[in-house]
Amino acid sequence: MKALTAAALGLLAVTAIARADGGIDEKAFRAEFKQAFPRANITAIDPSPADGLVEVEINGSDIIYASTDGKLVFTGDVIQMRDSGPVNLKEERYEKVRRDGLAGLDKSRMITYPAKGKEKAEIFAFTDITCGYCRKLHRHIEDYTKAGITVHYLAFPRGGPDSQAAEDMRHIWCDAKPAQALTAAKLNDSISDADLGDCAEAVDRDYKMGLDFGVRGTPAIYTAEGQQLGGYVTPEQLRQRLDL
Numbered sequence: 001m002k003a004l005t006a007a008a009l010g011l012l013a014v015t016a017i018a019r020a021d022g023g024i025d026e027k028a029f030r031a032e033f034k035q036a037f038p039r040a041n042i043t044a045i046d047p048s049p050a051d052g053l054v055e056v057e058i059n060g061s062d063i064i065y066a067s068t069d070g071k072l073v074f075t076g077d078v079i080q081m082r083d084s085g086p087v088n089l090k091e092e093r094y095e096k097v098r099r100d101g102l103a104g105l106d107k108s109r110m111i112t113y114p115a116k117g118k119e120k121a122e123i124f125a126f127t128d129i130t131c132g133y134c135r136k137l138h139r140h141i142e143d144y145t146k147a148g149i150t151v152h153y154l155a156f157p158r159g160g161p162d163s164q165a166a167e168d169m170r171h172i173w174c175d176a177k178p179a180q181a182l183t184a185a186k187l188n189d190s191i192s193d194a195d196l197g198d199c200a201e202a203v204d205r206d207y208k209m210g211l212d213f214g215v216r217g218t219p220a221i222y223t224a225e226g227q228q229l230g231g232y233v234t235p236e237q238l239r240q241r242l243d244l
Contacts, residue, residue, distance in 0.1 A: 023054075023068055024045065024054050024066065024068045024069075024070055025070065026045050028070065029045070029066065029070045030042050030045075032070065033056075033073075040058050040059065041058065041059050041060075042056060042057070042058060043057045043058065043059065043060045044056070044057035045057070048065060048078075048089060049080060049087075049089060049092070050065075050078065050080045050089060052067055052068055053065045053066065053067060053068065053074075053078065054066050054068060055089075055093065056073075060211075060212075061211045061212055061214070063090050063093060063094075063214075065078050065089070065090075077089075077090055077091075078090065090214075091228065094213060094214040094226070094228075095225070095226035095227060095228075096226065097212055097213060097214075097226070098213045098222055098226030099224070099225050099226035100226075101209055101212065101213065102124055102222070102224055102226065103224075107152060109173075109199070109202045109205075110124075110152040110153060110154055110202075111152075111153040111172075111173065111178045111179055111182050112150065112151065112152050112153070112179070113141050113144070113145050113150070113151045113153075113179060114145065114150050115145050115147075115148045115149055115150040116145045116146045116148070117148060118148055119148055119149075119150050120147070120148030120149065120242075120244050121148065121149050121150070121223075121242045121244060122149065122150040122151075122152060122223075122224060123144075123149060123150070123151055123152065123221050123222065123223060123229065123238070123242075124152045124154060124221070124222045124223075124224070125137070125151060125152070125153055125154070125219050125220065125221045125222075126153075126154050126155070126156035126206070126210045126213075126215050126218055126219065126220040126221075127153050127154070127155065127156060127218055127219050128155075128156055128157050128158050128165055128169075128218045129165055129168060129169060129172070129182070129185045129186055129191075130157075130158070130165045131158065131218045131219065133218070133219060133231060133232040134186065134218050134219045134232075135186045135187065136232055137219050137232050137233075138182075138183065138186045138187065139187065140234065140235050141183070143235035144235055144238060147235060147238075147239055147244060148244065149238065149239075149242065149244070153182065154206040154209070154210065155169045155173065155202060155203040155206040155207060156206060156207055156210040156215055156218050156220070157169055157203065157207060158217070158218060160207070161203070161204050161207055166203055166204075166207070168185065168191045168192075169203050170196055170199075170200035170203050171191060171192045171193060171194050171196065171200075172185055172191070172192050172194075173199050173200060173202050173203055174192075174194045174195065174196050174197055174199040174200055175192040175194040176194065181194070217231065218231070219231050219232060221233065221238075223242070229241050229242075
């Protein structure tokens with residue numbers, strides 16, 4: 001996607017031909033696209049909520065848009081003006097993916113810091129123990145939970161599943177007390193030496209899910225409905241975004 005974005009800079013002319021019914025000629029578009037960007041693999045082409053556009057999935061996770069005549073490719077956000085207000089089409093698409101994905105998760109495989117007293121909200125945060133802003137966020141964990149917010153952590157080692165951070169996080173997720181182990185890693189650079197087992201698979205599953213959700217950096221925080229709340233947020237900012 002980086003090569004595509006750098007080359008396109010928002011718009012790119014290609015020569016695919018529109019179908020008579022106004023849809024895109026997928027075969028022609030795929031051929032032209034592959035010729036222009038041999039390292040980018042189109043994994044799906046779907047209708048878009050916006051007339052004249054189709055949604056194009058690249059490499060199984062990235063989303064771009066193309067005009068139905070195949071002559072324009074949009075690599076950034078596309079905003080549709082609706083009666084209810086402006087809507088980011090890419091974010092709307094990811095929200096559904098996140099909502100469905102989070103609904104099917106077993107929360108017991110996450111590292112959770114439960115709300116103190118009555119739970120008012122819950123959030124899902126993709127995290128990396130080597131991320132400075134993730135550590136800064138975790139310093140407020142008591143403030144979040146005291147505000148009635150349950151924090152569920154999912155693993156997203158930014159260097160990928162083969163990185164040292166990923167290996168360290170597998171040991172943390174397999175620790176007998178994973179919440180304590182995660183706090184120790186983030187705040188004291190102390191890494192658990194717990195034996196690995198099936199529990200370690202959560203790191204790889206979370207990382208893949210993060211890519212599907214559109215996560216590109218950490219922390220990445222979402223509601224159970226898939227709404228993106230941002231990256232590092234203070235306790236006050238988080239309360240405001242959750243309307244608490």
